[in-house]
Amino acid sequence: MSSAADLTWFARHEIRLAWREWLAMMTGGRRKRNRAVIGLLVFAAILHLPAYAVVGRFADLQMPLDKSSLIVLSASIFLAWALMLSQAIESVTRVFYARADLDLIMSSPVKLTNIFSVRIAAIALSVTGMALLLSTPFVDVLVIGGGPRWFAGFGVVTAIGLSASAVAIAITVLLFRLIGPSRTRLVAQIVSAIIGAGFVIALQVAAILSYGTLSRFAVLTSDATAAYAPDLNSLLWWPARAALGDGEILLLLLAAGLVLLGGVMAIFSSRFADTVVSASSNTAAVNRGSRARAFRAGTRQQALRWKEFVLLRRDPWLMSQSLMQLLYLVPPALMLWRSFSDSSAAIILITPVIVMAAGQLAGGLAWLTISGEDAADLVATAPIPPSRVIRAKIEVVLITIGVIFAPLVVALFFASALQAAVTALGIVIATVSAAAIQLWFRVQAKRSQFRRRQTSSRVATFAEAFSSIGWAATSALVLAIPIAAVISGLITAGILAATWKISPRRE
């Protein structure tokens, strides 16, 4: 087989794998895919509503724009780029560590540089494809409101998708070189989390410090930012201008994205092979546990709790997710700190943010402890009733959430005892609700399958999100409009009751 034929064949293979992986992720691996695909299409149609709320007001924008509008548009495109970069880093790390076909590929009589060039291109294609799909409702809204010139938005998404993939590959391979394969996986996860959330959080921090508000638009539309921004001919505004329909600039951006990706493929394809070898050989690397000590005495539940705590502590996913949650808590914490000096009503905003974060983190933790049991047979054959096993696992979730959020509640107590009490209650209810949903929808799985947890049950995923949002809103309303809190609380409880009613564990 010629080299070109090799490449074509391998490219087809990669595209097929990517398609099936994506389909399995979207449909949760269910056989009734047609129904799942119809559900997804309906969901995509519904997504046009929030898309309208977010970008509808920009549909009439025309060139030449004032600096503030250019800044807002460019910042939004940069945010999309940061999210794509985060996603691409995650994809590259997965290729290094999780693909089961590396032994086969590397033992085949094919030039590895070519093979990995195709694989790099496949990563770029899947990241860009996903971004195009997610951007469709937004571009649709802009096209409907502002005309076909907004179709250029797809071109901008493609260009930034290509460049984000190229940068992600360069970052990950360089991380391998700098810190070695054993630490790259964790660091890459954390870097991708920070990149994904960092930009929004940084804008919020700047807004709080400068204007005392959580709105990032306060910074972007301020005179100070406009004064520091470069003039209108700067390269910085190219993506925004391309999105507004400047065809020449759009072509240049697409060309730049392709050149960047081509450059990365040329430079890193050969190193990619070395990196993959290092990563796969790293699976045998020795990782010391704790030093020798005598066995602890304790009850069976204590043994279960101890095991769960050790596993959570040693879980890289949890570390990166906790870091993410802590990052999201930086703006409200800053807000809290500022509000000590002025009795601003804006402090109420902290409560829903904290309750929401607690609910989301509790959902992940509950999945890890309840469903993500690596030695399910061992626990099931142990002489302990299943109800006590579940109780011990839920206790672990509650204790962990308590440890993470207690300092914030204590700090809040010094500003307002009532708000601290409402926040604490909100955290407990959101945590218990998230754990209950995981319990009703539990499916035995390996902890390493955490990424797939949201595809195993769409109902559980949405119920978890609505529950967190509902309890967050209820907590805020208790402080602002108590009568509305009753309605919000009842709606959220109703959602939970409906979730329980349709859950497979109801019996």
Next chain:
Amino acid sequence: MTSDQSALEVRGLTKRFDRPAVDALDLTIRTGEFYALLGPNGAGKTTTLRMVAGLLRPDAGSVSISGIDALTDPVAAKQIMAWVSDEPMIYDKLTPMEYLEFVAGLWGIDPKISDRSAHELLVSLGLEPHLHERCEGFSKGMRQKVALAGALVHDPRLIILDEPLTGLDALSARHVKGLLQARVRAGCTVIMTTHILEVAERMADRIGVIASGKLVAEGTLAELRQQNGKNDTSLEDMFIALVDAEAAAA
């Protein structure tokens, strides 16, 4: 409970998936016996043992472990039993010692006793250099040894093993076989499924052959030969003849 009580008594055990996996199975294993359960792929061996271990609820039938009804009092039954699956499931982020500490904690064993026996077990299985390394880098054989040590650390009276020698090298397999035989000599009962007929031939006091969810032959090697009418035939030949006959009858 009396000393001559059966270690395991299964009556009319039935489980259906899309077809009958275990079909009204009767099985009696005596205390202190090494019992090998043989059968072709999909015969119902693992399903039977998973029901005995309390991992799968039978559609019908009863399971009694040393006189304890495992279906009505599963906690008491599990206290004296251990299960090792063919796919060792351990925690990647725990060390072997930590894993055994957890198992001993689940079975409520005095830590002073379990600490010493955990160390001895892991050393006897050749894992001394890895006692305090996390299991994430372990080979399948090493993981199997950790899982086996976990099954033995709480000193069970009935040990159920599903293909325990899969993935083990010759030396490790010998260690495991030696360990199991020592347990049997100490009065423990072992039930093991295996596809390595030589192991069953050498180690088992009695052998049961299961096909299509039914026990088609049972006895010592000599008894099986007698049933088969050929005194010089190998277990492999007998096994193939029995399975073929069952397939033809079905």
